[in-house]
Amino acid sequence: MAQDLIGCKLCTQTNGILTSGIIVETEVYNGRTDKACHAYSNKRTPRTQIMYEKGGIAYVYFVYGMHYLFNVVTNKKEFADAVLIRAIEPTDGLEEMYARRKMNVNGKLLTGGPARLAQALGIDKQLNGESLEGNKVWIESRNSDFEGELEATKRIGVDYAGEDANLLWRFSIIGNPFVSK
């Protein structure tokens, strides 16, 4: 799923304004075997509950006191798996993204990074649990002429997860300028 999502277009629409971007970097989280997952060992808390729903909805959570991160819930009901969207390449609604990010130039600082893309797309906890088939947030299929080449690397910021920190569960398009380094 994480590999298939790359090249697809993530879209949001709030107050009638469309903003979107092509997904260029993702990470996998597995709720049964992965110490880096909030739902590791099938842990259920008010926060993780949303990951146990049937796939096709958003999991949005807050970290470091100031950032929202956007994930796609991917598995069957009761199987808490998710894919974190780490970077997108902006396509629609550039002006709105500049305003939300308080910036005025396109580049990796606009949407390269999980908290940056969430801010650019206007994603916050109100979208937690939202269907990805609705009209607030959705994902469009990859273009048939998509030619990006993927690489698998270690996940970012999960050193606390012991050996699971070494899993090659981060996927990105080789050479894409919006991918974090």
Next chain:
DNA sequence: CATTTGATGTTCT
């Protein structure tokens, strides 16, 4: 350039 540090609040123990 690289590295450090401060901002900030929700979640879980």
Next chain:
DNA sequence: GAACATCAAATGC
């Protein structure tokens, strides 16, 4: 009370 799937500004070369 500690940890946290981060970022940007400030510092040190």
